[in-house]
Amino acid sequence: MGERKKNALFLAKDSFMAEDDEIILSELNDEELVEQMFDDLYDGLKEEIEEGVNILLGRGWAPYRVLTEALVGGMTIVGKDFRDGILFVPEVLLAANAMKGGMAILKPLLAETGAPRVGKMVIGTVKGDIHDIGKNLVSMMMEGAGFEVVDLGINNAVEAYLEALEAEKPDILGMSALLTTTMPYMKTVIDTMVEMGIRDDYIVLVGGAPLNEEFGKAIGADAYCRDAAVAVETAKEFCARRHNQMNA
Amino acid sequence: MPDLSDNILTERGLPPSGAGRVLVVACGALAHEIVALKSLNGWDHLDLQCLPAILHNHPEKITDAVVAAVEEHRADYARVFVAYADCGTGGYLEAACKKLGVEMIRGPHCYAFFEGVDAFEQRGEITSFYLTDFLARQFDAFVWKPLGLDRHPQLLEMYFGHYETLVYMAQTDDPALTAKAEACAERMGLTFERRFTGYGELATALANA
Numbered sequence: 001m002g003e004r005k006k007n008a009l010f011l012a013k014d015s016f017m018a019e020d021d022e023i024i025l026s027e028l029n030d031e032e033l034v035e036q037m038f039d040d041l042y043d044g045l046k047e048e049i050e051e052g053v054n055i056l057l058g059r060g061w062a063p064y065r066v067l068t069e070a071l072v073g074g075m076t077i078v079g080k081d082f083r084d085g086i087l088f089v090p091e092v093l094l095a096a097n098a099m100k101g102g103m104a105i106l107k108p109l110l111a112e113t114g115a116p117r118v119g120k121m122v123i124g125t126v127k128g129d130i131h132d133i134g135k136n137l138v139s140m141m142m143e144g145a146g147f148e149v150v151d152l153g154i155n156n157a158v159e160a161y162l163e164a165l166e167a168e169k170p171d172i173l174g175m176s177a178l179l180t181t182t183m184p185y186m187k188t189v190i191d192t193m194v195e196m197g198i199r200d201d202y203i204v205l206v207g208g209a210p211l212n213e214e215f216g217k218a219i220g221a222d223a224y225c226r227d228a229a230v231a232v233e234t235a236k237e238f239c240a241r242r243h244n245q246m247n248a
Numbered sequence: 249m250p251d252l253s254d255n256i257l258t259e260r261g262l263p264p265s266g267a268g269r270v271l272v273v274a275c276g277a278l279a280h281e282i283v284a285l286k287s288l289n290g291w292d293h294l295d296l297q298c299l300p301a302i303l304h305n306h307p308e309k310i311t312d313a314v315v316a317a318v319e320e321h322r323a324d325y326a327r328v329f330v331a332y333a334d335c336g337t338g339g340y341l342e343a344a345c346k347k348l349g350v351e352m353i354r355g356p357h358c359y360a361f362f363e364g365v366d367a368f369e370q371r372g373e374i375t376s377f378y379l380t381d382f383l384a385r386q387f388d389a390f391v392w393k394p395l396g397l398d399r400h401p402q403l404l405e406m407y408f409g410h411y412e413t414l415v416y417m418a419q420t421d422d423p424a425l426t427a428k429a430e431a432c433a434e435r436m437g438l439t440f441e442r443r444f445t446g447y448g449e450l451a452t453a454l455a456n457a
Contacts (some may be wrong), residue, residue, distance in 0.1 A: 044400075088396070089395070089396070090395060090396025090397075090399065090400055090403060091396070093396075093403050093406055094400060094402075095403075097406070127376065128372075128374050130374055130375055130410035130411065131410075132410070133406060133407070154410055178335055179336075180334060180338040180339070180356065183338070210307070210336060210338045211338075212338075215338070
């Protein structure tokens with residue numbers, strides 16, 4: 001956390017302080033405000049993030065720019081520190097909750113302003129499993145990266161996935177599981193897709209705490225994603241490859 | 249008599265002790281129950297070694313820890329038995345035990361073999377959270393603090409929003425522990441159910457060890 005705290009201390013010491021040492025977000029210039037929002041995201045301060053988003057929008061920032069530069073930029077630092085063992089699950093969840101607050105403001109505006117769309121994903125936790133923390137993080141970060149996400153929620157049978165693929169025609173199917181007892185169900189879904197001859201129509205990404213790369217390969221997924229940031233990068237890479245193939 | 253205080257079982261485990269010819273390498277969360285079964289049945293041929301129970305929260309570390317314990321002590325014993333179920337290792341522990349030529353306990357988790365694996369699986373409960381005697385006593389160390397709920401109670405919904413019931417699988421009849429488990433359910437906002445299991449398939453597995 002040391003790295004992120006420096007900025008807040010710097011701001012507090014130098015010039016942007018109220019008498020009670022509070023940082024007044026609206027008094028910061030754009031660059032300082034974005035830096036401060038990184039800190040606030042890191043500390044899971046939802047109200048401050050919502051305020052920061054509104055200030056940037058008020059200054060004429062496009063919603064997509066607020067999303068990518070302030071929110072996704074901040075969550076990328078959170079994700080990196082989680083991967084490096086500096087932050088733990090509770091802190092990541094608080095940060096995610098803060099980002100969710102900002103996203104709630106931006107989402108309708110993004111739709112109105114026609115932000116770029118990288119691809120579309122259908123995602124859900126598999127049958128027998130009610131855990132959705134990882135899935136929700138992936139959904140949020142995918143949306144932040146410009147993907148349209150259709151979230152099927154928890155406890156999804158193969159029929160639910162197939163119906164959504166048919167109805168939504170996404171580029172990507174994402175499946176999540178937290179339990180070693182439920183993760184084999186991903187293979188059931190993929191095998192059914194193979195039987196129906198639709199497996200290669202989609203990029204299939206899988207994730208969840210007990211999974212690993214070997215499991216992902218064994219069940220016939222395109223990739224195992226160990227966290228939300230990797231999921232975004234993998235999805236972008238596969239979508240780019242797919243679009244290149246289609247244009248070739 | 250080894251020190252069976254819960255904090256030691258959680259953080260450090262127990263080194264092997266006794267003069268038996270069979271070593272039981274167990275999760276620290278099962279120490280009380282195994283010691284009770286040894287005493288009840290006169291199983292002096294079983295020596296007990298426990299790995300730190302907190303590995304329960306890091307299942308990716310269980311297999312290596314079990315393999316190291318078995319390899320370190322197997323030369324001193326006629327046989328080694330692993331008192332773990334799969335415990336979130338995703339089949340890795342089973343594969344490692346097979347490679348080592350040692351037996352382990354069938355089932356996904358300790359609460360499943362306490363109830364009986366078949367009966368547990370038949371229930372098909374997906375919205376239940378389980379506690380055993382040990383986990384009820386160590387609820388804060390295993391659940392509340394590692395999930396940050398002591399510092400950030402607002403995360404409760406994110407963690408347990410889809411759960412409905414806390415099922416306390418009781419190995420013993422202990423009204424105080426039942427009250428503690430019920431209090432855990434209340435803290436989590438879940439309905440409470442107590443099922444007396446006794447030692448279940450832990451007893452039959454150790455009888456054959």
